[in-house]
Amino acid sequence: MKLGISELFTGSDARAGSWSTDAAQLIEEIGFTSVWLPEHVVFFPEYRSQYPYESGGAQEVNRMLGVIDPLVLAASIGAATTTLRIGTYVFVVPQRNPIITARQVASIDQLTGGRFEFGVGVGWAEEEYAALDVPFARRGARMNEYLAAMRALWSPEELTEFSGEFVEFPPLYCFPKPAQPRLPIIVGGNSDASLRRIVEYGDGWAGYSQTFDDIEAFIAKLSTAMEAAGRQMSELSLKVGRRSKGKTEKDWEDDRAYIDHVLSLGIDEVVVSPRIGDENYERDMRRYAEIMDL
Template identity: 85%
Template structure:
């Protein structure tokens, strides 16, 4: 079982944005496999959109003023570490131009020596889409096409063209190319559309705030769909996000029981979320490492 950490690096507070690199080096030193960077381009004082996960996450999002851009931060962390895998959990693909995103992602993979994983999702806040002047409707179809265009741009071919409903460009050069022969696309979400997307284009799943029962059902459905498509489950990396609770001894016992339970279900990595800025942050990270034997 691998253990990763998801963090909201805000670039604010008593320490400036350089703390993100300090934290990444510590995460690597302790023995975590990866660091995952959440994405919201902008935040709002009020939301009409319904947060799709648990209430603690909604409260956190509603308190946020901003986070460091995950792709910019990923390149900085890549320069500060040597073995830590770096990913987005998750990047809202339909909100950004796919040619620019493809170049940025490939650049990070080059600079990190092939350590980047592209966790992707469609997002949930209509307010963000409105602010960016991107239609919220059919965002799933837009994301599917954007991912297809990016895969084409990452191919070894020097000249790439693409023609679709949302993306259309003539033969062009788009460099650099990723180091990894197939840069991992990790599909976020728990919906039927997410499951379909994993089977069609994905290299893994990024679940979040799911009970073990929910995870078991999703993994079984995914295995059935993968077999029907002629793919093997061994082709996928399955990850689930685990929101950190208070840190009583009972909390640690619950965390360990959860990690052991999802490992039996075929999950490869649990991504935990202790928060930067907490005075006990390093202690909690080391405790997580201790309970899973890093």
């Protein structure tokens, strides 16, 4: 069973210093396949934008307050581990210059020996886009073009050029190239636009907080779209995120039942978020791994 974990590496007092690398080494030791790093650049006391997954608004989002930059953290975790795959879940691509992002991601893939997976999304918080001075409108079209530009920059060709509506550059050198011949782009989201993005640019899907029926329906639609595009479902790695509903062993057993069912639907990897507390982190993580039968 492939089981990933999305952890909150926040840089808080309880998680300062070497906590992040120590936790990553523990996660690797007890049998997790991968660690996934969430991203927000800035946070707000209140949001007009609707959080798309659960109720709670700012209170829910601000659980991630202080989260360490995922690309910086990915390099650090990569240096502290040997087999653990490292990914973003998810990186908001339209908010950053694609040339800089492409170079950072390729550098991380080199430093980790080809263990990086680029989980991407368009984001939902208009407030965050405004703070970064990036238009919120047409962010999906911007993201598609940025992904195409990054793929071009990661190609084996030494000279790369690109011309589009949102990004344009003349023939240039952009090194290093990724260690993996095709660095995986894992597309987040449950919408039809996300589905089309997977088919055109993706190597996988990162779903989150979905019912079993929704997962089955999305996979069926994705399979039809992939076939129409001349692609095989075997080209994709299908992942679903699971947020634990509590912190007791009963909650963790519920996680295990959810995982078993989701894997039976054709999902390749479940990314859990048990949100284990700091006080007995190692003890509780080891117990969680036992319940997951890692």
